Amino acid sequence: MALHYDGEDAKIHKVLMGDIGNNGYLLVCPVTNESIIIDTPFEPEKLLAVVKDTTVKAILITHNHYDHIDGLETIRAATGAPVGAHSAGAEELPGTLDMSLSDGDTVTAGTVTVTVLHTPGHTPGAICYLTGRHLFTGDTLFPGGPGATRTPEALQQSIRSITSKLLVLPEDTVVYPGHGDDTTIGKAHEEYKVFASRSHPPDLCGDVEWLSG
Numbered sequence: 003m004a005l006h007y008d009g010e011d012a013k014i015h016k017v018l019m020g021d022i023g024n025n026g027y028l029l030v031c032p033v034t035n036e037s038i039i040i041d042t043p044f045e046p047e048k049l050l051a052v053v054k055d056t057t058v059k060a061i062l063i064t065h066n067h068y069d070h071i072d073g074l075e076t077i078r079a080a081t082g083a084p085v086g087a088h089s090a091g092a093e094e095l096p097g098t099l100d101m102s103l104s105d106g107d108t109v110t111a112g113t114v115t116v117t118v119l120h121t122p123g124h125t126p127g128a129i130c131y132l133t134g135r136h137l138f139t140g141d142t143l144f145p146g147g148p149g150a151t152r153t154p155e156a157l158q159q160s161i162r163s164i165t166s167k168l169l170v171l172p173e174d175t176v177v178y179p180g181h182g183d184d185t186t187i188g189k190a191h192e193e194y195k196v197f198a199s200r201s202h203p204p205d206l207c208g209d210v211e212w213l214s215g
Contacts, residue, residue, distance in 0.1 A: 123160020
């Protein structure tokens with residue numbers, strides 16, 4: 003029931019985990035059945051139930067906030083797969099980092115190749131992962147707006163990341179966020195244009211919505 007997308011390029015399982023609506027993802031090569039886990043939230047047993055029929059080649063973390071890494075050690079122990087994340091804030095991850103990921107790096111499972119997009123703002127080490135027309139954004143981009151930021155400077159950094167790295171992708175690229183429903187780059191771009199057309203207070207940060215922020 004977690005199978006969210008079933009195509010010739012990949013299979014994507016989207017698993018609702020924990021009590022604050024985290025999404026854990028399993029990206030599977032349809033040819034080799036090798037897989038990549040993206041984020042390890044609460045209730046790791048839910049993700050492991052989906053993972054068990056695949057060979058996990060990597061565990062990729064979008065950022066170091068507790069709700070995205072609470073199940074990391076359980077999932078690492080069960081799969082034996084190496085863990086990848088950005089080095090910024092990696093000391094807050096449980097255990098050691100096996101792969102220090104930078105912008106433009108790639109991780110492969112069978113015929114599926116994931117490209118790393120470093121998108122600081124929500125956190126300094128925030129990463130989005132792109133394969134084909136599938137974009138896993140963690141808390142960088144949601145339907146309707148960016149992830150929460152703690153300072154105006156962080157919001158501006160997040161906006162720069164989103165506009166330079168994400169909104170330039172094809173409009174039919176599907177966005178799979180760390181919480182909630184999917185969206186598309188096309189829809190996000192249209193919403194952002196509304197935001198960009200308005201003036202905003204210099205201290206704007208926190209939970210910002212493109213259509214009302």
